[in-house]
Every structure is written in C-alpha cells, then in structure tokens.
Amino acid sequence: MTDYAVRITRLNYSYPDGTRALENIDCDVAAGERVALVGPSGAGKSTLLLHLNGILRGPGTIRIMGTTIAEGDLRVIRKQVGIVFQDPNDQLFCPTVFEDVAFGPLNLGIPPGEIGRRVEKALIDVRLDHSYASRSAHHLSHGERKRVAMASVLVMEPAILALDEPSSNLDPGTRRHLIELIAALPVTLILGTHDLEMVLELCPRTVVMDRGKIEADGETSRLLADSSLMAKHNLEVPLSLRGRRS
C-alpha cells in the first residue's frame, strides 16, 4: 500500500473578487516522490502550494501525512510542509540572517543550544559561510537572499518541500548549485516553476496546470516532449528535448 505524503481531493478555491483559481483539483503525491507543477502564469500553481500548509483554505480535502489540514494541528503541519516563496523579501523579515533562519526552529520550540547548530548547518547547505549570520538581508544580493530564504525553511527539516519558482532571477552558477542542493535533499518535493530544464533534472513526474485545472499528469520526459500539449498551455518543449519531440 502506497504511503502518501500529500493527498488533495476535489480542491476548489476562488479569490475574494470571485476569480476561480482552483477547480476540482485531485492530486496525490507519494512519500519521497518529486513532482513538478508547471503551467502558464496565472494557472494556480502558487495558490495550490499555499493550500499545502493551510495558509489558504479552499473547499475540498487536503491530507498531509495522513492527517487532514482541517482536523490537524497546524503547527505540526507547518513543520512537515516547508514552503519557499518566490520573493525572498517576503520571507526575510528579521534584522539578521541568523535570526531569519532561526525564526522557524524557535517557533517550533527547539532548544536554544540546538538552534545555533541547525542554523549553521542550514547556511552551509546553501553555501553561505558563517560571516553571513550577522548580516542584514537588505545588504545581500538577490541570489544570496534566495539562499537565505531557502535555509530558513530547510532548517525546519520539513518532510515535504514546496518551492515556488526557486530558480527565478538566479545567475547560472547559483541556479546550478540550487539544483544540486534540491537533488540531494531527502524530501517529498513539489516544485512550482517555469524552468522546464530544471524540471527535467529534478522531477520524474509533472503535473500541467492551466486556468486552475489539472490538464495533464504523468512522466516528465513524455509530457514535456509533447509539443502540442506544451503549445496549448503556453509552454514550450525544453531545448534538451527538441530532437525528441512528438
């Protein structure tokens, strides 16, 4: 019997102005699986990700590690599901990098002695040395802020990691390092992105979304090589697959 990390059943969501953002979403992600969420802008990828830890609550059922969000303890769910937002400025609100990364563990009640060790490890994982700990986020470059934002979520050691456009605005070197970092993490991964080359490297399974609905769900290399599917949803076949497109 499959162990499911995330089970989404008939999820719907409309914005306050009435715009339908999600329509009858059904999606199951097995523990340890790596799934990409792709689709044009406005497809509902970010909206769906925000449902995974109860920030948004549309009608429908979401189970995280077997417990529905409605019935579960949100503290536990938010420890299990780590979401890294697209804009690091939204995630870095403490005076120093150390405090930003320590924010999550402190909220979880991790003992102070253990926090220093965890923060240091998280910063090393994102390739930031200890000199960054006392710096303020507003003195960092965009790429450095993205790494700190990632560290601030990884430090909580989530079982499920949801990333919203993690490679946007990153230089190639930082992007490459990010891909290597994510590839090595022992997590269930849900990756919302336009970076289809990264999807090919990291996620064996892809879900294509458009206008709030799931339009396709299957093996990444097959779906992304389907030129009519890609064109229909304002995407395109990645360069590395262009010789093989169907």
Added chain:
Amino acid sequence: MKHSFIDRYANLDSPLHLLDARTKIVGFTALIAAALSIPTGSAGGFFSFFFLTAILAGISQVPLQYVVGRTLLILPFVLLAGLAAPWRGEEGWSWLIALLMRAALCLLMLVLLTNTTRFVELLRGLRKLGCPKILVVNLSFLYRYLFVLSDEVMRMRQARDSRRVGRAGVFAEVKTTGAMLGTLLIRSFERADHMYQAMLSRGFAGEFPVTAPRRFSWLDLGFVCVVALFITAALYYWSPARA
C-alpha cells in the same frame, strides 16, 4: 541595492561599540536628561557637556563630520520650538540659544548612540530594559522594510524617469508622484500580507521568539561609573545650595 541609514557606523569596534546596548541606552539617556537640565546661561555647564560629547565622539571613531552633519540636519526642526523666543522679552535670545545648545547636545548623543550600536542590538537592549515587545517588534519590521520600500521607490523613480520625455508641467509631476505614493501604499499592504503568510508557514503563532542576551563586562561598568560621576558633578555644580 545596499543601504545604511540609522546605524551606518555601527559595525566599527571602538570601546564604545563594545559596550552592551543596555549600558549605552541607560548611559546616554541619563546624559540626555542631564543635558536637558542645564540651566540657561550656564556657559560652564554647556561647555563641559560639549567637551564630554567630543571625547565620546573621538573614542567612538565615528567621523565627526558625519555626527555633526546628522545633528545639523535635524536641528532646524528644533527651531520651530524656538519660534516663541521673541515673545519672551529680553530673556528670549538667551533662552533660544540655550534651547539650541540643549537640542544639539541631545542630537549629538543620539547620533553617537545609534552609530555605536547596531539597530538590532539597540532593539534587543530596549526589550531587555522592559520596552513592550510589540513596540520593539514593530520597530524591527519598520527598519527591515524601510530598505525594501526604498528599493521599490528607487525602481519606481527609474521607471518614471525612463519614460519622462520633455516637460510635463508641475501639475502632471504632482499627479505622477501622487500615483506613485498610492501604488507604494498598495504594494506595502500586499507585501505585509505575503510576509504574514511566510511567518505562518514557519510556525509563527502570535509570540515572537527571543534569542540569548549579551553579557556585561568591565568596560560596561567603567562607562556607567564615568557617566554617573559626570552627572553627579554636574548636578552638584548647578545645585541651588551651591549658588
């Protein structure tokens, strides 16, 4: 974009920088209170305080030009309080001069305090001294997001200037600036919303976590003693019994 506002020189390592934030907050506050109490006409009193401030500025290694420059920037606002001078008769001018000197001393001390203490440490020190947590947290967010907002303003100005061709007239400029301010306000609301979602995602449940405090050293004790002695001497010098 790199910024530094309030605490530009707070990362130096002079003896003043090494003091615990609480020591400096208490010490400088006491000096400010004493400076505000210097009697009008007490040339010796003003001179001794300016002399002490100069020594502290020298020890701090913060460029004098910066300290004086920041003080002069804010001093004009004090002049508004001095508008009552002509109505005070013959005493008016000496009162105004005393007001300006007291204000200058207070501002000099404040600039020294904020440039020898990182803003983070300053807030932590305030919290340890009993300042309400909600106030400290709000100041912390204000400081952090001033830089984000100033980046937004810079980008909006660049976008406006890139499309500014010819002269649009004063009215059009005012209208554009108004629209920019309105947009900035809306973006601030949205950012606050996203920030709150990020906080919730990392387990925030209404209470802000606290990290470990700094420890006092002999330097802190020394500073407190010097300030206490100075203020005691000043109070004795001004006391009615001595006059």
